[in-house]
Amino acid sequence: MPRKTTEAAATTKPAAKRSAPRRKKTEASEPIVLIWEHVAERAYYIHLDEGGDAVENWLRAERELVAV
Numbered sequence: 001m002p003r004k005t006t007e008a009a010a011t012t013k014p015a016a017k018r019s020a021p022r023r024k025k026t027e028a029s030e031p032i033v034l035i036w037e038h039v040a041e042r043a044y045y046i047h048l049d050e051g052g053d054a055v056e057n058w059l060r061a062e063r064e065l066v067a068v
Contacts, residue, residue, distance in 0.1 A: 032066055
């Protein structure tokens with residue numbers, strides 16, 4: 001008696017899963033451009049929140065904006 005198609009399919013090994021090829025991380029297409037007004041505004045808000053030295057606030061504002 002011939003096998004049924006469902007029985008034949010049940011006895012075959014399952015196909016191996018293929019993972020998608022990994023892609024290399026590409027660098028940002030556009031460089032980060034800091035605008036003077038953005039840095040000044042962030043430094044101002046840092047000064048309002050915590051006070052401190054103006055130069056240190058400016059440098060901190062630059063670091064924070066580059067990290068974004």
